Every structure is written in C-alpha cells, then in structure tokens.
Amino acid sequence: MEHIIRFSKVTKRFGDLVVLEELDFEVMAKERLVLIGSSGSGKSTILRILMTLEKPDSGFIEVEGESLWHMEKKGRIVPATEKHLRKMRKKIGMVFQHFHLFPHMTVLRNVTEAQIYVLGMSKEEARERALALLDMVGLSEKADQYPAQLSGGQKQRVAIARALAQRPQILLFDEVTSALDPELVGEVLKVLKDLAQEHEHTMLIVTHEMGFAREIADRICFLDKGRIIEKGPPSRIFTEPEMERTREFLRNYIEVSNAINGV
Amino acid sequence: MIVKWDFAWNILPVLLKAAITTLEATALGYAMALSLGLVLAIVRRSRVRAISWTAGGIIEFVRSTPFLIQLYFLYFILPNYGLTLPAFVTGILGLGIHYSAYTSEVYRAGIEGIPQGQWEAARSLNFTKLQIYRRIIIPQAIPPIVPALGNYLVGMIKDTPILSAIAVVEIMQRAKIIGSETFRYLEPITMVGIFFLLVSLVFSAFIRKVERGVSMDRRIEKAMEIKG
Numbered sequence: 001m002e003h004i005i006r007f008s009k010v011t012k013r014f015g016d017l018v019v020l021e022e023l024d025f026e027v028m029a030k031e032r033l034v035l036i037g038s039s040g041s042g043k044s045t046i047l048r049i050l051m052t053l054e055k056p057d058s059g060f061i062e063v064e065g066e067s068l069w070h071m072e073k074k075g076r077i078v079p080a081t082e083k084h085l086r087k088m089r090k091k092i093g094m095v096f097q098h099f100h101l102f103p104h105m106t107v108l109r110n111v112t113e114a115q116i117y118v119l120g121m122s123k124e125e126a127r128e129r130a131l132a133l134l135d136m137v138g139l140s141e142k143a144d145q146y147p148a149q150l151s152g153g154q155k156q157r158v159a160i161a162r163a164l165a166q167r168p169q170i171l172l173f174d175e176v177t178s179a180l181d182p183e184l185v186g187e188v189l190k191v192l193k194d195l196a197q198e199h200e201h202t203m204l205i206v207t208h209e210m211g212f213a214r215e216i217a218d219r220i221c222f223l224d225k226g227r228i229i230e231k232g233p234p235s236r237i238f239t240e241p242e243m244e245r246t247r248e249f250l251r252n253y254i255e256v257s258n259a260i261n262g263v
Numbered sequence: 264m265i266v267k268w269d270f271a272w273n274i275l276p277v278l279l280k281a282a283i284t285t286l287e288a289t290a291l292g293y294a295m296a297l298s299l300g301l302v303l304a305i306v307r308r309s310r311v312r313a314i315s316w317t318a319g320g321i322i323e324f325v326r327s328t329p330f331l332i333q334l335y336f337l338y339f340i341l342p343n344y345g346l347t348l349p350a351f352v353t354g355i356l357g358l359g360i361h362y363s364a365y366t367s368e369v370y371r372a373g374i375e376g377i378p379q380g381q382w383e384a385a386r387s388l389n390f391t392k393l394q395i396y397r398r399i400i401i402p403q404a405i406p407p408i409v410p411a412l413g414n415y416l417v418g419m420i421k422d423t424p425i426l427s428a429i430a431v432v433e434i435m436q437r438a439k440i441i442g443s444e445t446f447r448y449l450e451p452i453t454m455v456g457i458f459f460l461l462v463s464l465v466f467s468a469f470i471r472k473v474e475r476g477v478s479m480d481r482r483i484e485k486a487m488e489i490k491g
C-alpha cells in the first residue's frame with residue numbers, strides 16, 4: 001500500500017517548548033490511524049499542522065505526494081502561499097473536540113454553506129447532499145434547528161456531516177467525544193464506526209476511548225513528548241506494548257477507567 | 264417671555280425643511296461610518312504590519328482630534344489640493360470619517376469576541392479569508408454590538424449642528440437664522456430641542472427593535488414557530 005501522508009523531521013515549537021521533535025511518520029491511504037498519548041504529547045498539534053491551522057518550524061510534510069507547507073517555484077522550494085494551502089486543504093477535513101458549529105446558521109446551512117461557497121455547488125445540490133449526510137448521522141429531522149437547540153452528541157454529528165460534505169479524502173478527528181456527557185459518547189462513536197465501515201477515507205483519530213481505538217484502528221501510534229515511541233496494530237499495542245512508557249500510560253488508563261466504573 | 268404659538272406655527276415648515284437636511288446628513292453619514300468602520304476594523308487586523316499600522320494610525324488620529332478641525336480640514340484645506348466638494352457632501356464625509364473611527368473600535372470588540380474555533384472551523388472548510396469574515400465572523404460579531412453602534416447614531420445626529428460651521432443649513436443653523444432675523448430665539452431653539460429629543464427617542468426605539476430582530480434568541484424562536 002502507498003502512503004498518503006508523510007512527515008519528515010517535522011519540528012514544532014511554541015516559544016521554548018518543543019512540541020514535536022523531528023517527527024517522522026507515514027499514514028497509508030485508507031488507513032485508520034489512532035494517535036494516543038498523554039496530555040501535551042503533541043497529538044492535536046499533528047492534526048492541526050495537517051489541517052494547516054498550525055505551521056511547522058521545520059521539516060517536510062507530504063500529502064498525496066505533494067508538499068503541504070512548501071511549494072516549488074522556479075525550481076526552488078519556497079513556503080506555501082495561501083493559494084497552495086487552499087488547494088491542499090481540499091483534501092483534508094477536520095472535526096474538533098468542541099464542534100465549532102456556526103451558531104448563527106441552521107444545521108442545514110452549517111452543512112451547505114461551504115459546499116455552496118467553497119465547492120461552488122448549487123443550493124439545491126448542496127441541500128440534497130446535506131440532507132443525505134444528516135440522514136446518515138441520524139439528524140435529518142434537525143435540519144432547520146440551530147446548534148444551540150442540539151445536545152453535544154447531536155452537535156458533533158452535525159460537525160461530522162459538515163466535514164464530510166466537502167468530500168475530503170483525509171479526515172482528522174481530535175478527541176471528538178471528550179467534551180460530551182458520557183451517555184452521548186456512544187452515538188458519536190457509532191457514526192465514526194459506520195463511516196469507517198462504509199467509506200474509504202484515510203482517518204487520523206486522536207482519542208482517549210481505548211475500546212473504540214482498539215476497534216477502529218488499523219494501527220496505533222503512541223506519542224510521548226513529541227515523539228512517536230511505539231506503533232503497531234492495536235492487538236499488539238494493547239496486549240504486549242514494548243515500551244515502558246506505553247505500558248505505564250495504558251496501566252494508568254485502565255486504572256482511571258476502572259475507578260470511573262467503580263471496579 | 265411668552266411662547267408665540269402663531270410664530271412657532273409659521274416657522275415650522277422652514278424648520279422641518281432644514282430638519283430633512285439634518286436627517287439626510289445623519290443617514291448618509293451613519294451609513295458611511297458603518298461601512299468605513301467595518302473596513303477599518305478588518306484592515307487593522309491584517310497580518311501585514313504596514314497595513315494594520317496605517318489603519319490604526321488613521322483611527323487614532325481621527326479619535327484624538329476634534330470633529331470641527333476635521334471638518335475645516337476637509338472643507339477649507341482640501342480645495343488647495345484640488346478637491347472641492349459641496350458643503351453638504353463635505354459634512355457627510357466628515358461625519359462618516361469621524362464616526363468610522365469609533366465604529367471601527369466597536370466592530371473590533373465584536374470581532375475579537377468570536378471564539379478562535381470559529382476561524383479554525385471555517386479555515387478547515389477552506390473558506391477564503393474574505394468569506395470567513397463575510398459569512399462566519401461578521402454575522403456573529405454584529406448582533407451583540409448593535410446597541411453600541413446604535414449609540415453612535417444618536418451621537419451623530421447630535422453632532423450635526425457642527426456642520427453649520429461649514430455653512431450647511433441644518434436645523435440648528437436654520438433656527439439661528441430665524442432668531443437673528445426675527446429677534447425671537449425662544450420658539451425656534453425650543454423647537455429644535457424638541458426635534459432632537461423626539462428623533463433620539465425614535466432612534467433608540469429603532470435600535471432596540473433591530474437588536475431584538477437580529478438576536479440569536481429571536482432566530483431560534485422563529486425556528487421553533489415554523490416547526491410548531
């Protein structure tokens with residue numbers, strides 16, 4: 001299989017803090033990659049750099065064989081212009097922890113707006129597609145409501161439909177259930193599982209839901225202090241992790257979830 | 264001094280005519296202040312330093328010099344550089360520019376009140392910068408600042424008498440002319456006062472109506488009505 005994303009020696013700092021350090025990694029086309037790691041290890045930063053919300057300080061990133069943050073101009077490699085970034089962004093969609101729905105638009109318009117003004121689709125086409133996507137996430141009857149009228153789980157499902165409407169090949173999910181009440185987590189995870197089953201997107205998923213990670217992932221990367229220190233299929237990472245840090249992380253995780261579940 | 268009602272009645276048409284000038288200058292000046300202020304607020308946020316500093320400089324300059332001086336500058340000094348405009352147009356321009364410096368600050372506060380996540384979501388959907396302002400940020404930034412913007416409408420109409428300094432015959436100037444011709448100031452000046460009072464009340468009511476009309480609560484209510 002061929003890779004669709006490749007990071008080479010990507011470094012990202014915030015002031016003195018090195019968040020990603022010469023990070024190398026690849027994602028295969030159609031792969032479902034789950035990133036795990038403790039808070040502050042750089043998981044969100046990886047997704048945000050891919051979504052062009054954050055600019056790396058050094059290194060190269062390739063998406064579908066094209067450089068993301070650089071471009072060639074007269075035989076030289078120069079920083080990407082906004083035009084280049086817009087071209088690259090077409091391939092990628094992102095769903096955020098806190099949804100970021102547009103509160104002044106109805107659910108339907110949240111899903112049609114970018115189809116109309118970014119993809120240039122007609123209002124009717126956009127509407128039809130939006131309704132189909134809302135149906136897929138189980139929310140077609142909420143089309144005319146505003147985000148403020150929805151539960152967290154419903155908002156997140158709208159956000160997923162909104163991202164899908166732009167037809168990205170690559171989907172980024174940053175802790176999309178972390179802001180939800182526990183009883184609403186399931187409905188969102190179900191949408192993601194259905195999506196993974198019925199479609200062929202490349203998916204990068206950051207999550208603290210280990211059961212879900214195990215179920216959906218083709219591969220798991222464990223991040224520690226801006227480096228991927230362990231990666232492999234979930235069956236191995238969860239049962240026989242090689243690194244002490246990974247073991248410790250998973251052990252903590254299990255203790256915490258046992259405490260929550262009162263075991 | 265006793266109010267002469269027949270005198271008041273007689274000067275009413277002339278005053279009303281001048282009142283139209285006042286209202287026109289306010290309407291056009293305010294339209295300009297609203298649009299130019301928005302442009303200034305956006306330009307000021309440019310990532311290009313030279314551009315944002317220029318906008319910031321203009322805003323600072325306009326805010327820290329008296330309106331009268333700005334009017335004189337437009338009316339008496341610009342003609343030296345080949346730009347001669349009628350008094351009325353100069354007055355509108357003056358009001359618009361002066362108040363745009365204030366509205367731009369209001370817009371700025373409104374824009375800064377929009378959470379970062381809105382920009383990021385919009386960016387990830389690949390909207391252009393201009394589309395993000397137009398479709399995502401400004402529609403959310405404006406409803407909360409309607410009262411503050413509205414205050415400047417009331418403020419502006421109360422500043423229109425200053426236009427008399429460049430020979431615009433608005434309502435106050437007309438009242439002064441009547442006074443100097445008839446030696447009676449009581450009626451014209453009182454009537455002008457009442458005019459400003461009434462207009463301010465009407466404006467305030469109008470602003471409250473707009474405020475309610477654009478509020479998110481109202482939209483949600485409507486969405487529920489349609490459904491129910």
Ligand SMILES: Nc1ncnc2c1ncn2[C@@H]1O[C@H](COP(=O)(O)OP(=O)(O)OP(=O)(O)O)[C@@H](O)[C@H]1O
Nearest residue numbers: 014015017019037038039040041042043044045046
């Ligand atoms: N804009 C920023 N300015 C300064 N520091 C930042 C910024 N964004 C992230 N950081 C820091 O970078 C580090 C990595 O952040 P990142 O959000 O990628 O971590 P994460 O693995 O997603 O953590 P979490 O599980 O808490 O979401 C953290 O220490 C964070 O405080």
Ligand SMILES: [Mg+2]
Nearest residue numbers: 043044045175
């Ligand atoms: Mg994070």
